[in-house]
Amino acid sequence: MQSKAKITAIGSYVPECKLTNADLEKLVDTNDEWIVKRTGMKERRIAHEYEFTSNIGYNAVRNLIERFDQSIEDVDMVIVCTMSPDFQTPSVASLIQAKLGIKNTGAIDLNAACAGFTYGLHVANGLITSGLNKKVLVIGAEALSKITDYEDRSTCVLFGDGGGAVLVEYDEENPSFIAGHLGSEGEHGKNLYCTNVANQINGETLISTGNIIQNGREVYKWAVNTVPRGMASLLSKTTMSLSDVDWFVPHSANLRIIESICRKSSFPIEKTLQSLVYYGNTSAASIPLALDKAVCEGKLEIDNKLLLYGFGGGLAHAGVLINWTVA
Structure with a gap:
């Protein structure tokens, strides 16, 4: 639609x-x-x-x-x-x-x-x-x-x-949204979770501290394999290729993860926006923080094509391709 x-x-x-x-x-x-x-x-x-x-x-x-x-x-x-x-x-x-x-x-x-x-x-x-x-x-x-x-x-x-x-x-005449892609691998949810109630995932009892617990190595491997595939699937729903994307805006989890995703997808790191250097990993806030940082720095222009991709706990991931429309 x-x-x-x-x-x-x-x-x-x-x-x-x-x-x-x-x-x-x-x-x-x-x-x-x-x-x-x-x-x-x-x-x-x-x-x-x-x-x-x-x-x-x-x-x-x-x-x-x-x-x-x-x-x-x-x-x-x-x-x-x-x-x-x-x-x-x-x-x-x-x-x-x-x-x-x-x-x-x-x-x-x-x-x-x-x-x-x-x-x-x-x-x-x-x-x-x-x-x-x-x-x-x-x-x-x-x-x-x-x-x-x-x-x-x-x-x-x-x-x-x-x-x-x-x-x-x-706005029927000038929409922002071009295409999207969603996915989840809940069987790997034990690699990034937070609970204060004793519970299990796939029969494995998880520590209930109320704090974030992460298996960084496993999340890294999952992200650098899953995100490039998701990016390709997202673009396959359009007539565009990665070369048509002006800016890639991934979740700012870790700069090494972003660098690996860019290498694996052959996308230039220079055209990637992030918010992690001075804000760290802010989970659901990291992409809008990166976008607004770019707006304030004058990097984004009307009709720029942006590929936003979030990934993390769940393990869930979601990408959206948008036409930038904020003046």
């Missing part, structure tokens, strides 16, 4: 507090050289004690409103993509809806972990193109510091907090 949805505005927010590699040297047995060599990260932002995902997402929307002079009173759906909600219920989307003061809107959380934002865009495009909604806020926001073990050097060097938001509106 031909898309009828257009991205019309973008905004972002990160907490003020910075956690540098030098700071991490004081917490665990690590050093700046080791972290940069293995991840490419130098800093990450950390929410303060009383700052949660709903605050981060709300501030990203406020940034969008102020920069693009947008009215959100007629927004009829709020989708928050997150794996670090304030509560199990109410949803982060409902909390943000209340902070924004918009009454006549649906509000849902979507948890596809690091693939959350691209899944959220798929859902927004489907809702608008089908005629069910006219104006949707898609927010990727995380407070991962709340679920990070700062005694585990394999994970605490990775994760940071932040959020990004886009406004998606009905």
Whole structure:
């Protein structure tokens, strides 16, 4: 079905507090050289004690409103993509809806972990193109510091907090969405999970600490094989090739993963956008943060073709090919 949805505005927010590699040297047995060599990260932002995902997402929307002079009173759906909600219920989307003061809107959380934002865009495009909604806020926001073990050097060097938001509106004449691709391999979910309840995946009992637990080696192997195949599948639904893509925007998991994906797909790293160097891995927020960073740096132009690809916990992945439409 031909898309009828257009991205019309973008905004972002990160907490003020910075956690540098030098700071991490004081917490665990690590050093700046080791972290940069293995991840490419130098800093990450950390929410303060009383700052949660709903605050981060709300501030990203406020940034969008102020920069693009947008009215959100007629927004009829709020989708928050997150794996670090304030509560199990109410949803982060409902909390943000209340902070924004918009009454006549649906509000849902979507948890596809690091693939959350691209899944959220798929859902927004489907809702608008089908005629069910006219104006949707898609927010990727995380407070991962709340679920990070700062005694585990394999994970605490990775994760940071932040959020990004886009406004998606009905526009039959100039839609943003070209094609999409979705996938999941839940049988490998044990390689990246977070639970505070004793449970099992495929008969294997998982540690229930309430913090993120990751088998980095297995996630790396899965990502560098899965994402290039997904990119090819996505493009096969169009008349385009990778050479027609102006910018590749993968989930900012780790610079070494991004470099491997680019090598395997023969895509130039110079045409790749990321947000990890100064924000770390922000899960569902990493792609909108990378997009907004590029907007602020003047890199994105109207009608640029962007290939966005999220991948992570689930293990779920999702790609979307878009025509950039934010002036």
